[in-house]
Amino acid sequence: MIFRQLFEPLSSTFTYLLGCEETGQAILIDPVVSAMDRDLAEIRRLGLTLACSIDTHIHADHITAALHLKQAVGSRIAGPAMDRLPCTDVGLEEGKPFQAGSIVLNPLHTPGHTDGHFSYLWNDRVFTGDALLIEGCGRTDFQNGDADALYSSVREKLFSLPGDTLVYPGHDYKDRHVSSIAQEKKRNPRLGGDKTLEEFREIMAGLNLPYPKFIDYAVPGNRKCGVCPPNLPENLENYCRQMTESPQG
Numbered sequence: 713m714i715f716r717q718l719f720e721p722l723s724s725t726f727t728y729l730l731g732c733e734e735t736g737q738a739i740l741i742d743p744v745v746s747a748m749d750r751d752l753a754e755i756r757r758l759g760l761t762l763a764c765s766i767d768t769h770i771h772a773d774h775i776t777a778a779l780h781l782k783q784a785v786g787s788r789i790a791g792p793a794m795d796r797l798p799c800t801d802v803g804l805e806e807g808k809p810f811q812a813g814s815i816v817l818n819p820l821h822t823p824g825h826t827d828g829h830f831s832y833l834w835n836d837r838v839f840t841g842d843a844l845l846i847e848g849c850g851r852t853d854f855q856n857g858d859a860d861a862l863y864s865s866v867r868e869k870l871f872s873l874p875g876d877t878l879v880y881p882g883h884d885y886k887d888r889h890v891s892s893i894a895q896e897k898k899r900n901p902r903l904g905g906d907k908t909l910e911e912f913r914e915i916m917a918g919l920n921l922p923y924p925k926f927i928d929y930a931v932p933g934n935r936k937c938g939v940c941p942p943n944l945p946e947n948l949e950n951y952c953r954q955m956t957e958s959p960q961g
Contacts, residue, residue: 824862
């Protein structure tokens with residue numbers, strides 16, 4: 713098994729590289745366009761070939777690298793089937809495992825942050841996107857977000873996984889890299905312990921978060937599997953400029 717956790721600092725996004733040693737195939741989960749060259753360099757360094765890129769949801773804070781990766785190396789694009797994006801090659805559904813080489817991902821529909829959000833279970837770890845963060849969760853106030861749905865996704869679906877399942881989130885803003893289901897069930901201040909649905913609703917309604925500064929560009933671009941918009945304001949150009957960063961984790 714080959715596994716790398718990679719970090720894009722501008723949007724604090726984790727990208728995950730999974731590799732099959734037998735076939736040399738690789739999968740990238742939630743690749744970011746500005747870090748695409750870094751990801752491809754790491755894949756080459758490991759002697760792998762990118763078979764597919766997969767997104768957990770239609771992102772609002774960065775542009776996915778899916779389309780550019782396909783254009784560069786011929787990798788397929790996979791994503792939640794329910795989003796019905798015409799640019800995807802593979803639509804993922806719960807109950808239908810996705811395989812590349814010996815890598816088998818089990819998609820889990822975990823709506824709430826967005827209605828089409830998926831997490832992906834792989835052996836002893838789960839890639840939770842923005843549904844479950846380390847001691848937190850994604851916001852629910854845009855893209856058909858729904859606090860009730862997120863509470864159900866985490867408490868009934870993700871928290872039903874074995875306690876030692878490793879939680880690899882889509883973001884972290886405090887230099888943390890991994891958690892576990894047991895830890896989140898105990899320590900997550902929004903969803904852990906005996907937190908009730910009504911308490912969670914109040915927490916999410918009271919966040920008063922600012923409007924995402926990149927959402928008006930990211931969502932339309934990501935509905936096309938990663939198209940950087942024209943006439944991007946200068947202060948947002950780095951979101952689409954390819955940069956090289958070092959792996960973390």
